[in-house]
Amino acid sequence: MCEATAYLLNKSGQEELYLADVDLIEPQDDGKLRLVSIYGEQKTLAGRIKSMSLVNHRVVLAED
Amino acid sequence: MCEATAYLLNKSGQEELYLADVDLIEPQDDGKLRLVSIYGEQKTLAGRIKSMSLVNHRVVLAED
Numbered sequence: 140m141c142e143a144t145a146y147l148l149n150k151s152g153q154e155e156l157y158l159a160d161v162d163l164i165e166p167q168d169d170g171k172l173r174l175v176s177i178y179g180e181q182k183t184l185a186g187r188i189k190s191m192s193l194v195n196h197r198v199v200l201a202e203d
Numbered sequence: 204m205c206e207a208t209a210y211l212l213n214k215s216g217q218e219e220l221y222l223a224d225v226d227l228i229e230p231q232d233d234g235k236l237r238l239v240s241i242y243g244e245q246k247t248l249a250g251r252i253k254s255m256s257l258v259n260h261r262v263v264l265a266e267d
Contacts, residue, residue: 141207142257161257177258188230188252190228193206194205
């Protein structure tokens with residue numbers, strides 16, 4: 140399976156686990172980012188994708 | 204490997220192949236989106252991510 144782990148950059152610039160086993164990433168019309176895991180867990184962030192490596196299964200997010 | 208295929212929505216709303224075997228997706232400071240394939244092919248789009256399913260290896264992009 141090719142789900143990824145999403146990390147959120149905190150104010151110190153460190154990556155904290157935000158959501159594991161992410162399948163769907165969908166920017167919303169209101170500017171927020173919706174993530175859904177393969178288990179159906181959903182989280183919505185007022186933030187953006189900072190970088191992503193699919194091969195490394197890593198998504199790094201930053202808050203707006 | 205977990206690279207994905209990136210499709211670009213055309214003006215008719217249909218998906219056209221934009222870049223295959225995408226590894227890296229990196230929004231740039233100028234608002235553009237940089238994609239890099241596992242073979243090192245790079246493309247930069249004045250656009251945004253519309254949706255993404257990592258399990259299905261699909262990234263759908265839209266032009267700004």
